[in-house]
Amino acid sequence: MNFRALASLLLPAAPEHTGVVLEADERWAFDARSVDADVVVWGRAPYSSGMPLATVARAALLRERAIQRLRRRPPHPWHLSSMDRLPPPALQQRHRERARAAVLGGALVQLTRTDPGMRVLDQAAEAAGGIVPVGAFTAGSGGSILTRLRMRDGSEAMLRVGARDGAADPSRGAEALQWLASAGVPAVPRALGCGRSGPAHWTLESRLPGERAGRPGEAILQDVARFCSRLPAGSGPPAAVTEDIGRIAAAFPRHASLLATVSSFLRPVLRALPAVARHGDLWSGNILIERGTFAGIVDWDNWHPSAVPGTDLLHALAMDQALHSGRELGSVWLDAPWRSPAYQRLTAGYWPALDIWPNAATLQAVGIAWWAGYVAHSISRDPALVTDARWRARNVDDVLASLERTVL
Numbered sequence: 001m002n003f004r005a006l007a008s009l010l011l012p013a014a015p016e017h018t019g020v021v022l023e024a025d026e027r028w029a030f031d032a033r034s035v036d037a038d039v040v041v042w043g044r045a046p047y048s049s050g051m052p053l054a055t056v057a058r059a060a061l062l063r064e065r066a067i068q069r070l071r072r073r074p075p076h077p078w079h080l081s082s083m084d085r086l087p088p089p090a091l092q093q094r095h096r097e098r099a100r101a102a103v104l105g106g107a108l109v110q111l112t113r114t115d116p117g118m119r120v121l122d123q124a125a126e127a128a129g130g131i132v133p134v135g136a137f138t139a140g141s142g143g144s145i146l147t148r149l150r151m152r153d154g155s156e157a158m159l160r161v162g163a164r165d166g167a168a169d170p171s172r173g174a175e176a177l178q179w180l181a182s183a184g185v186p187a188v189p190r191a192l193g194c195g196r197s198g199p200a201h202w203t204l205e206s207r208l209p210g211e212r213a214g215r216p217g218e219a220i221l222q223d224v225a226r227f228c229s230r231l232p233a234g235s236g237p238p239a240a241v242t243e244d245i246g247r248i249a250a251a252f253p254r255h256a257s258l259l260a261t262v263s264s265f266l267r268p269v270l271r272a273l274p275a276v277a278r279h280g281d282l283w284s285g286n287i288l289i290e291r292g293t294f295a296g297i298v299d300w301d302n303w304h305p306s307a308v309p310g311t312d313l314l315h316a317l318a319m320d321q322a323l324h325s326g327r328e329l330g331s332v333w334l335d336a337p338w339r340s341p342a343y344q345r346l347t348a349g350y351w352p353a354l355d356i357w358p359n360a361a362t363l364q365a366v367g368i369a370w371w372a373g374y375v376a377h378s379i380s381r382d383p384a385l386v387t388d389a390r391w392r393a394r395n396v397d398d399v400l401a402s403l404e405r406t407v408l
Helices: 003-008 053-072 095-104 120-127 171-182 218-229 240-251 253-270 311-325 329-333 341-346 360-381 383-387 389-406
Strands: 019-023 039-044 079-086 106-112 145-150 156-163 191-197 200-205 275-278 287-290 293-297 304-307
Touching (some): 003 019, 003 039, 003 106, 003 156, 120 200, 218 311, 240 253, 253 389, 360 389
Parallel strands (some): 019 039
Antiparallel strands (some): 275 304
């Protein structure tokens, strides 16, 4: 999560009001002595789920002490206007993970010294036809905001707001919804509108029935597999994995040579595969269920119209394993989940529907393509991961070392 991009949406929209974003350090210290602004948005993004327990427990204690100090005695001349918790995105909808989310979570604190008027978020909501100010919201991909918006005509829609032309820009997700609608794909939101509001872009989409899935059962996953098998397919070969590997090589140049070898390994396998549309972040939090049945799939910001088949379903299984083990996805990748019985069961009807009969090389290519999509998307929405030695080791270095030993 990009904290600064997210916090910037809570700054004043009017140019006559000043605002500043302060990102807390690991000690959650708040020093306002050199700050001169009408609004201060302060806090920190959540920790990742694979952090050592002692580290995150200490951070959680420091976070709570800092928030309590600001509540009891905010620094002059500000007062505490709002405080929002930021649970890790992958845990925020899972009832059994609330304790873990509370420890790992971040916070977003807004301090004001005058009435700042409308925030950037509220300005976008008003432009979209909604009632302001915006109340509860969820932190979305790359530092965007997602909220259920009550419209002036009495209806409800989902509003997404993010900084323009960056990882938080919601325009790409709106482009996906328009493309899916033109292809007649059901069980996805309808794009209702989009626009620009100050430094942000906003998109509006229909609200699908149902709730996020928690941990979907076998029947729901089979419905998801059928949905994926009906996504539009092209003549191939898939282009997304080549683009993803290129982004990884640009971010980690010391691996560029090895990544070029990975691309060479994939090339003949990809030539035999069709290109399919992918969601790009298909996990339980993006699957909707209504009364125990599959209702739809949301959050299409990492979509691609030309991807390797089977990667979305592999991501869904791997995310489930990562969430319940507390491991990074790179560590799950080392277990080769594309060869697991669970993946075989999930794709038993998927492959024949696409007239694909995968061999070992095909499944290995699916595993590589899934990993490349995950890493490319992660560093795009949170560029700080590139310099995070721990994340890089578990999700990039270890995976490439394994590929070099066993495949290339």
